[in-house]
Amino acid sequence: MTAQPARGFNHGDQTQMGANNHPTVTPANHRLTERQVAERIGREYHETEYDGEVPAEVEEAAKLLKKMNDYLYDAIFAYGVEVIFTSDDPYGSYEEMVADIEANDRLFVFNGGTHPDHISKVDNLKNRAVHDFWGHYKNDVDFTFWGEFQKWHHMKRWYPEPVHRLTLQEVVGQTGLCWYLEGGFSSPDFKQKSFLAPTEWADLCYRHFPGKLPL
Structure with a gap:
């Protein structure tokens, strides 16, 4: 048995029981907050079953990810920025990371924490550097949940x-x-799992993101 994503949910009208057990309906055009979207996706991630066996479709996707990340990682150095791995959490905020890159031509990357089964530790550290530099820094998006979503949106073009x-x-x-x-x-309870996210997660984020995103 491999990863089984938790059952998806309807991202349109949401029927709930209100006062006196009368059903209430959240209109489809109602915008959820950043925390509501994040925690809903987080709950589904947490509920996804994973027994440690990496599905074949994840292995294939990870190979493609690694191939592009090798290129993007080397391109950071070609850009004139040195990547330095550290056991300390290097930045207290996105702004600190930006200031360090621009003042010192360097990017510190945390080398601790856990690593997923579908990628080696070395490749995962490269992945972190690529996402911090090409995802966050080059697109000027912070470390909030919406910042991470914007990073994913912008970086899709690379993969x-x-x-x-x-x-x-x-x-x-x-x-x-x-x-x-x-x-x-x-x-x-924070455990990285190897599975492909349901497309409903992207739909949910696009529907409730409070700004405009470039195509």
């Missing part, structure tokens, strides 16, 4: 379509899990 659901799981899904769990990334 072939089969990779999109994997990076959606890694970027949006894991950030949602962090928001959902008490303790965030430090929670003992």
